[in-house]
Amino acid sequence: AKITYVEHDGTEHVVDVKPGMSVMEGAIKNNIPGIDADCGGACACATCHVYVKQEWLDKTGSPSAMEESMLDFAENVEPNSRLSCQIKVSDELDGLVVTMPESQH
């Protein structure tokens, strides 16, 4: 699926991410700056925080209780905040756009 990662300064990275990988893994694999993922995807660090573009919120679903509690540790949390390691890429998400927060710039 084609995923667009937008850095805080507006720089866009469009990459193809294999279904089954997480949005975070897609960023790491393609050396996209702004997603640190210190915990390696265990939902335990909140350094993979992204904002999901409004029109995609239906498809990405809502965060789990564990993700919600980890998001409390992220900065500048918005209603469309997600931890990108908890979003699984599928063909459904082809065209997804996520933006990285200022704190990960």
Ligand code: FES
């Ligand atoms: Fe650590 Fe997502 S990579 S919470």
